Amino acid sequence: METLPQLKTRLAAAFPKARLEIVPNGSPGNPDSLWVDAASGLKVAGFLKNDAALQLDFLSNVTGLDWLDKTVTEKVRVKREFKGQEIEVDEILEKIVPGYLEVVYHFYSTPLRHGPLVLRMRTENRTDRTHLPSLVPLYRSAEFQEREIYDLYGVIFDGHPDLRRLLMWEGFADHPMRKDYCEPDDYEYEPTPHGALLEKARRHYPREAAHG
Amino acid sequence: MDQALISELKRQGVITIGLETLYNWGRSNSIWPLGFGLACCAIEMIAASMARFDLARFGAEVFRPSPRQADLMIVAGTVTKKMAPQVVRLYNQMPEPKYVIAMGACAISGGPFKQGYNVLKGVDRFLPVDVHIPGCPPRPEALIHALMTLQRIISGQKLTGPDRPRHLRTDAPAEYPVPTHGAHDLEPARNSSLWRPLKITREA
Numbered sequence: 001m002e003t004l005p006q007l008k009t010r011l012a013a014a015f016p017k018a019r020l021e022i023v024p025n026g027s028p029g030n031p032d033s034l035w036v037d038a039a040s041g042l043k044v045a046g047f048l049k050n051d052a053a054l055q056l057d058f059l060s061n062v063t064g065l066d067w068l069d070k071t072v073t074e075k076v077r078v079k080r081e082f083k084g085q086e087i088e089v090d091e092i093l094e095k096i097v098p099g100y101l102e103v104v105y106h107f108y109s110t111p112l113r114h115g116p117l118v119l120r121m122r123t124e125n126r127t128d129r130t131h132l133p134s135l136v137p138l139y140r141s142a143e144f145q146e147r148e149i150y151d152l153y154g155v156i157f158d159g160h161p162d163l164r165r166l167l168m169w170e171g172f173a174d175h176p177m178r179k180d181y182c183e184p185d186d187y188e189y190e191p192t193p194h195g196a197l198l199e200k201a202r203r204h205y206p207r208e209a210a211h212g
Numbered sequence: 213m214d215q216a217l218i219s220e221l222k223r224q225g226v227i228t229i230g231l232e233t234l235y236n237w238g239r240s241n242s243i244w245p246l247g248f249g250l251a252c253c254a255i256e257m258i259a260a261s262m263a264r265f266d267l268a269r270f271g272a273e274v275f276r277p278s279p280r281q282a283d284l285m286i287v288a289g290t291v292t293k294k295m296a297p298q299v300v301r302l303y304n305q306m307p308e309p310k311y312v313i314a315m316g317a318c319a320i321s322g323g324p325f326k327q328g329y330n331v332l333k334g335v336d337r338f339l340p341v342d343v344h345i346p347g348c349p350p351r352p353e354a355l356i357h358a359l360m361t362l363q364r365i366i367s368g369q370k371l372t373g374p375d376r377p378r379h380l381r382t383d384a385p386a387e388y389p390v391p392t393h394g395a396h397d398l399e400p401a402r403n404s405s406l407w408r409p410l411k412i413t414r415e416a
Contacts, residue, residue, distance in 0.1 A: 168330065169294050173395040176329045183329040184397040187322060188410065204409070 001114040002053065004032050014047060015040050023120060033104065033118035041121045042133040042159070048107055048117065049138055056107035056117055059135065062145035064153040065102040066126070066178045072097055099126045101155050105135065105142075123155060126178075134160035152177035232371045239309065240271075240366035243359070246282035246302065247275035251289025253316040253349040260352035270359050279305040284362070286355070287339070290318035290325055291332040293398050297390050300338050304387040308379035311366075313358050314341045317348045324348065337402040338388060340378075 002010075008020050011034075018040035023033045036044045048056045074093045079086055101123045108115030123130045134157035135142040146157045147166040154175035157163055165172065174181055185200065193201045218228050249257055261267045261275060276282040279302045291299055303312065314335050317323030322333035335341060342365060343358045350358075369377045378384040388406070391398040 167294070169393040171393055171395065181329070183327075184401065186397065186401055187326055187333040 001109075001112070001117070004034060007054075007117075008034065011044060011047065015043055018044060020044075031116060031118055033120050035120040035122065038121050038123070038132050041119075042135065042138070045105070045119065045135050045138055048119070054117075055109045055112050056115065058108040058110050058115070059105060059139035059141045060108050060116065061104075061106040062135075062142055062149065063104050064149040064155060064177065065104065066153060067099045067102060068126075068179050069099040070097050071095070100124065101126055101130055101153050103132055103146075103149060103155055126154075130154055131156050131158050133158055134163075136160050151175070154178065233367075235371060236367045236369055240363040242274075243270075243272045243284045243311070243362070244274045244276050244282050245272055245284040245286050246279055246306065247277055248302070249288045250291060250295065250299075251316075251318060253288035253319070256349045256352055257286055257288045257315065257355060260355045265352040265356060267356065267359070270356065270363065272359055279303075280307065282306055283309060284311045284313065285339075286313045286315050287319040287335045287341075288315040288349075290323065291335050292330050293332055294330065294393070296332045296335075296338060296398060297392065299335065300388055300390045303339050304390065308386050309377060310379075311342045311362055312339050313343045313345065313355075313362065315345050315355060315358070316350055317346060320344045320346065332398070334407075337407045338391060340388070340406055 001007075004022055008022060011018065011020055019037040021035045023035050025032050048054050072095045074095060076091050076093050077088055078091050080089050082089075103121050105119040105121075106116040107119065108117075121132050123132060132155055134146055136146065136157075137159060143160070143162070144166060146155075146160055147162070147164060149155050150157060150160075150163055151165040151167050152175055164170065168176070176183070185203075188201065188204060213228060221228050249255075259265060261273055267273045272284065279285075283306060285299075285303055285306065287299065303310070312335070314320045318325060318331070319335050320341075322328070322331050325331040326333055332338075336344075343361050345354050345358045347354050371380065379386070388403060389400075391400060393399075
């Protein structure tokens with residue numbers, strides 16, 4: 001299989017409007033992945049499946065990721081008045097990078113025996129704009145996996161023929177695999193709790209904890 | 213009845229026992245379990261009923277596919293919160309007298325999945341469990357032991373008096389409330405008349 005930069009050049013020529021980016025994977029042995037914007041995701045996947053040199057006909061795995069909002073600190077050099085003089089000082093700026101949900105697809109080719117090609121798509125945010133195109137029209141194997149991601153992460157796949165919850169019940173409001181999910185507080189776990197579990201145990205047994 | 217008379221009759225080939233003993237003997241030796249499994253414990257339950265371990269020796273080999281014909285529910289495996297209402301509903305559909313064996317770590321406490329958001333932390337939060345079997349999964353011998361324990365419980369039951377079993381009392385419930393699926397958890401999350409959180413005293 002051609003390298004990812006070569007493939008990216010070819011894809012960029014075929015889909016001039018598509019936004020493509022290579023997401024590097026630092027660890028050895030693991031392939032870098034290709035991030036494609038949601039609007040052209042389905043077209044790019046169709047290209048991967050039908051292109052004669054690729055023939056990625058097998059979608060092995062679909063998985064989800066949750067990226068929370070994060071604060072990035074940036075050091076900026078600014079000019080300030082100080083005792084009548086203008087001097088340059090370093091200032092630390094805090095910036096909030098909005099979080100997003102990410103879906104990762106792993107493609108293989110059964111006739112050409114190559115792969116995986118890792119494709120990523122990201123939603124605009126984590127709250128209300130969580131739509132991504134479904135790959136079920138191209139790959140039937142995506143159906144249950146996309147349902148599972150819808151269930152556990154809350155990504156809404158447009159074009160999915162049967163987008164229902166897979167593991168949790170209908171009417172369940174949360175998405176349990178999201179990082180800010182709070183599970184129901186309904187059990188006591190460790191005989192000698194520590195850390196976060198100790199805090200929980202203190203909430204459950206305030207009197208005993210207070211008196212030792 | 214006079215003990216000397218009983219032994220005299222026995223010498224003549226006549227066995228004399230009370231109705232209570234006969235009734236309990238009959239019930240404890242033909243327990244029909246409900247044939248349903250929830251996880252890997254069910255494999256051990258099936259093994260217990262097959263030739264090698266042979267649950268038929270204890271009269272409990274007739275696994276029924278319908279709750280209407282069963283009188284023992286073996287909760288064999290992880291009870292997920294999605295499945296819990298159906299388990300309670302199956303129990304409610306069984307005729308009295310009925311018994312529950314919670315088989316394996318998951319059924320008695322949630323087991324290795326206790327920290328999971330989707331697992332019921334013990335079926336005794338919704339059902340009156342008679343015998344708990346620990347193990348992950350318990351071996352068929354453990355299930356046989358649980359069945360023998362249940363037989364002992366049944367054999368000791370009184371037919372009259374204040375401590376007679378539930379199916380002979382009119383004030384005891386034959387059915388238990390079925391929880392519903394709420395927005396975040398089962399509603400209610402437990403049957404408070406059956407189960408209360410353990411009182412734990414901790415070192416500081």
